[in-house]
Amino acid sequence: MYRKELRLSGFGGQGIILSGIIIGRAVALYDGKHSTQTQSYGVEARGGACVSEVVISDEKIDYPKVIAPDILLAMSQEAFNRYAGGVKEGGVILVDEDMVQDIPDELSAQVYRVPATRLAFEELGRRIVANMVMLGALVGITSVVSEQALTKTVLESVPKGTEDLNRRALMLGLRLAEEMAGAPLGGGGGEG
């Protein structure tokens, strides 16, 4: 059975929930797999933290909670500190390099440092689409969703009038992932 677990984490307002919804929808609507997407709100939520979990499977999903993620996206240092240790051995961690700078060497997952916030600002003039840059990078690196499904779902999910901006941010992330392929930027005992 194919089962992939993703945990997307950061602050409220960074577009974490929307990213989870987009991955969940893309997988089911266009890639023909099952998916669930869960937000948990508890004590953490009151501190402004935000977590969205996505499970992808080729079968009906009976347990929608993430047990040990294959993929962790961390958009804040706090989220990284809390969740990095729980990632599956050989898994993938993506961080926004402007938000997460303190990364230990001894992680057993591969860490990719993505300059999402910086490039969203420098290339597109809008920090708010950092989440789309990250989403592009995540999909480019992990291939959990096809690029076609992703692009289609993003364009259906963002507010009218912002499609072009979001599409450009997504492409930027996908291009970044290509550049990073085979050359992860640290972690897994070989940081730097």
Next chain:
Amino acid sequence: MYRKELRLSGFGGQGIILSGIIIGRAVALYDGKHSTQTQSYGVEARGGACVSEVVISDEKIDYPKVIAPDILLAMSQEAFNRYAGGVKEGGVILVDEDMVQDIPDELSAQVYRVPATRLAFEELGRRIVANMVMLGALVGITSVVSEQALTKTVLESVPKGTEDLNRRALMLGLRLAEEMAGAPLGGGGGEG
């Protein structure tokens, strides 16, 4: 242990997912409880159906899936047909009366027919806020969230510039619920 299960169902584009997110956030941020909110995408999603599940508890939630909902919101006849039978005995079903007209007599749950779409249009000129009318009615009838927490979270969650419209839709739903209190509009063997 306090545990309430909600299933919100209908078509994509009716604001079902947003309603689930709002209830989940409101409960955790302002009412001091735990909540999870899950979308499942499978074969159903490809037919345009949309389901969001919310679990509310006073403890950490280990199983975020709905087993038998205490509360079902059905915004389409298809959703009603699929899910009405699974509601807990003595539970509550809310339907949009313009969307769901075929309701059997023998249900063991209490059915409330809410004219959400019609009133959103007649009173506010915008069908798109039917989901907010429904959300107000749901909370007014079931009290799963405090009205203050609900209002605060709605205003934080809707697009800028639409706050007033959404607030008015919500108030309309809350007022409807008051009118309906003690006078459910059918179901539970006493339809009419």
